[in-house]
Amino acid sequence: MTLAEAAEELVRLGTDFHRRGWMLGTSGNLSVVLSRDPLRVAITGSSIDKGRMNPGQILEVDAEGKLLGGTEGRPSAETLLHLEVIRSAGAEAVMHTHSVWTTVLSDYHHSRDGFAIEGYEMLKGLEGVQTHEHREWIPVVENNQDMSALAVEARAVLLKRPEIHGLLVRRHGMYTWGKDLRTAARHVEILEFLMEAVGRRQMMEPT
Amino acid sequence: MTLAEAAEELVRLGTDFHRRGWMLGTSGNLSVVLSRDPLRVAITGSSIDKGRMNPGQILEVDAEGKLLGGTEGRPSAETLLHLEVIRSAGAEAVMHTHSVWTTVLSDYHHSRDGFAIEGYEMLKGLEGVQTHEHREWIPVVENNQDMSALAVEARAVLLKRPEIHGLLVRRHGMYTWGKDLRTAARHVEILEFLMEAVGRRQMMEPT
Amino acid sequence: MTLAEAAEELVRLGTDFHRRGWMLGTSGNLSVVLSRDPLRVAITGSSIDKGRMNPGQILEVDAEGKLLGGTEGRPSAETLLHLEVIRSAGAEAVMHTHSVWTTVLSDYHHSRDGFAIEGYEMLKGLEGVQTHEHREWIPVVENNQDMSALAVEARAVLLKRPEIHGLLVRRHGMYTWGKDLRTAARHVEILEFLMEAVGRRQMMEPT
Amino acid sequence: MTLAEAAEELVRLGTDFHRRGWMLGTSGNLSVVLSRDPLRVAITGSSIDKGRMNPGQILEVDAEGKLLGGTEGRPSAETLLHLEVIRSAGAEAVMHTHSVWTTVLSDYHHSRDGFAIEGYEMLKGLEGVQTHEHREWIPVVENNQDMSALAVEARAVLLKRPEIHGLLVRRHGMYTWGKDLRTAARHVEILEFLMEAVGRRQMMEPT
Numbered sequence: 001m002t003l004a005e006a007a008e009e010l011v012r013l014g015t016d017f018h019r020r021g022w023m024l025g026t027s028g029n030l031s032v033v034l035s036r037d038p039l040r041v042a043i044t045g046s047s048i049d050k051g052r053m054n055p056g057q058i059l060e061v062d063a064e065g066k067l068l069g070g071t072e073g074r075p076s077a078e079t080l081l082h083l084e085v086i087r088s089a090g091a092e093a094v095m096h097t098h099s100v101w102t103t104v105l106s107d108y109h110h111s112r113d114g115f116a117i118e119g120y121e122m123l124k125g126l127e128g129v130q131t132h133e134h135r136e137w138i139p140v141v142e143n144n145q146d147m148s149a150l151a152v153e154a155r156a157v158l159l160k161r162p163e164i165h166g167l168l169v170r171r172h173g174m175y176t177w178g179k180d181l182r183t184a185a186r187h188v189e190i191l192e193f194l195m196e197a198v199g200r201r202q203m204m205e206p207t
Numbered sequence: 208m209t210l211a212e213a214a215e216e217l218v219r220l221g222t223d224f225h226r227r228g229w230m231l232g233t234s235g236n237l238s239v240v241l242s243r244d245p246l247r248v249a250i251t252g253s254s255i256d257k258g259r260m261n262p263g264q265i266l267e268v269d270a271e272g273k274l275l276g277g278t279e280g281r282p283s284a285e286t287l288l289h290l291e292v293i294r295s296a297g298a299e300a301v302m303h304t305h306s307v308w309t310t311v312l313s314d315y316h317h318s319r320d321g322f323a324i325e326g327y328e329m330l331k332g333l334e335g336v337q338t339h340e341h342r343e344w345i346p347v348v349e350n351n352q353d354m355s356a357l358a359v360e361a362r363a364v365l366l367k368r369p370e371i372h373g374l375l376v377r378r379h380g381m382y383t384w385g386k387d388l389r390t391a392a393r394h395v396e397i398l399e400f401l402m403e404a405v406g407r408r409q410m411m412e413p414t
Numbered sequence: 415m416t417l418a419e420a421a422e423e424l425v426r427l428g429t430d431f432h433r434r435g436w437m438l439g440t441s442g443n444l445s446v447v448l449s450r451d452p453l454r455v456a457i458t459g460s461s462i463d464k465g466r467m468n469p470g471q472i473l474e475v476d477a478e479g480k481l482l483g484g485t486e487g488r489p490s491a492e493t494l495l496h497l498e499v500i501r502s503a504g505a506e507a508v509m510h511t512h513s514v515w516t517t518v519l520s521d522y523h524h525s526r527d528g529f530a531i532e533g534y535e536m537l538k539g540l541e542g543v544q545t546h547e548h549r550e551w552i553p554v555v556e557n558n559q560d561m562s563a564l565a566v567e568a569r570a571v572l573l574k575r576p577e578i579h580g581l582l583v584r585r586h587g588m589y590t591w592g593k594d595l596r597t598a599a600r601h602v603e604i605l606e607f608l609m610e611a612v613g614r615r616q617m618m619e620p621t
Numbered sequence: 622m623t624l625a626e627a628a629e630e631l632v633r634l635g636t637d638f639h640r641r642g643w644m645l646g647t648s649g650n651l652s653v654v655l656s657r658d659p660l661r662v663a664i665t666g667s668s669i670d671k672g673r674m675n676p677g678q679i680l681e682v683d684a685e686g687k688l689l690g691g692t693e694g695r696p697s698a699e700t701l702l703h704l705e706v707i708r709s710a711g712a713e714a715v716m717h718t719h720s721v722w723t724t725v726l727s728d729y730h731h732s733r734d735g736f737a738i739e740g741y742e743m744l745k746g747l748e749g750v751q752t753h754e755h756r757e758w759i760p761v762v763e764n765n766q767d768m769s770a771l772a773v774e775a776r777a778v779l780l781k782r783p784e785i786h787g788l789l790v791r792r793h794g795m796y797t798w799g800k801d802l803r804t805a806a807r808h809v810e811i812l813e814f815l816m817e818a819v820g821r822r823q824m825m826e827p828t
Binding site: 173 | 742751753817824826
Binding site: 535536539544545547600603604606607610611614615619 | 670
């Protein structure tokens, strides 16, 4: 995949996610691996408005997050977290969305370090899951402006639970990933659905 | 109706239901009878992304679910459940949607095997219902990855309550049907409305 | 206004209200006065799908609801209620929508015969209201399949409270009206907003 | 920026905010500074329907709100409040939106004169905020039909808390602003997200 091809796809996805309320304002980042050796990644630049994206705002970075290509802006600090997920989870694409439901649930379940989603058919939309009886753990890590520290924490979570498909950062939304752009984008849709379902389910019987 | 005509209609409906959040990711299936003798059915293929459907993904199957036509993919395991509803309910079209509200309510009411919706004018949008005083029972069956077993359970429910217009599978969404595609699609809209209304009504007075 | 002009406007409004979830399936009706003497009214026909409206489905009726024009279908039974509102409220256009929030609130407040909305700035979007300190009573009448009986009840409510801008029918949505089509359509938007706001407000502090 | 350029931008924003439910009916106003010395401001006219805006409805006013340009209508009474924010907050653009969540929260928190939003990453979308640990106070002032009095109250709030990015008027929505149109529009999106998130968060654990 060339940077130009990646840029077109990421702009399309980002614009769609903005419309659906999952990447409002300048929130969220999307990335995709262009090559593995050496590692080259296309990623949304820092502080771009997801409702007005253009392909020039998609940047090419190396394994350390150094800027190699793109015509506008600079890499976001969150680039480090994307690179960590690409390495630790072996992901080819990483999506950081920031919806209301992931924000609410990340706060509600923070003191328990996360929560399980179990028994939902929609879980089968996650790569490799064959049955609704699957138990998906959704880790919640504390938010941190120090992205190196947050990357270290994400790595620890991924080492401990390599089977997960996503994680929440407290009051900061979700990271999910996949073996290609289409899979990662599907994981966004699946996990957003599940978050809304378990959130509303709980509101039927508040405790 | 030819396979090509059916494919065009099912793609249109699936794309609309995806946009409305009722068939996210690869969830849901839609089918319509092409002929009765011998039975030929057009149905969405396995694991297709409802946000990027194309007519080639609509397959033709026979009474046992064997693939007869279509250019891409293979029949979903849920084809068996569609065929069962076509036989047991005498349906010409079957819609399996998977929305947040049907998921939440199917879980909430599961231990009671279902719930009644009564006194709502919108019930008159269901075929044959003449008054809001109608009492519509919404059965909830346990989810099962064995589609033959789920088909047997659906048949038992339809034998016991032939007057129903839809059923929920626990944490797996809704099946509804009709005498033609337009009626089945209207039943989706009517039942989704009713689910949201009774769900929110309960949230006004949580117990 | 000619029938053709009215049909174009009513199709545009109905399609928009369907998209917003206020006239799903075949629910809801819209009408506008074409002439007063003799009374001629354009109104949506019976059982038309609001997601697929066409101008031929808009009918012309007289003061008794007798069909005078239009190319497709027949007048809905609810025509009688529209004609009653046109007479009793002196309305030039009547909108019957059927949203989730009006359905939920009409049920919740039914035993009190209605509820007041007071202190909301959005009330000033209702014709003649000059301050948010206005107290708008929203009557709720019991649903009835006998439209003559429902028309009699609506007339009684309008005689007793001529200052109201809309009323709810229990578990059946809302009627609102105005001095022209644009005013009536604005009243739909204003009242739908207020219903959602008071509904969610109550859910912040359930009792 | 000329009046014509401002009109084009304000119509685009207003139409988008209407579609998202933040400026329904005739609610809300948008303004942008055309020049500082002398002060010239472009602002949406009184009582215009935000779903049918056209550039002629954007008016030019001076520092006292006197009409200088525009082809249709007259300045809204709320022009005074926009001018006050332009002066007191040094804003170049002011957005008054009127969504369900701002309406609900302004009422819920009114007796405490406001509420704090703290610990949310989305806060960083507000100009000058560098960390989610930021504590943003959202003042709530009582609604008033006397716009001069409301302007005085807004000035007092802005003098006391010059660091704020927005304020709520009870049951009347939100005012936010920025150093240019794009920043002010981003603040709308950011604050609307935060209101919905803290509103739903509270509904998970109603008190």
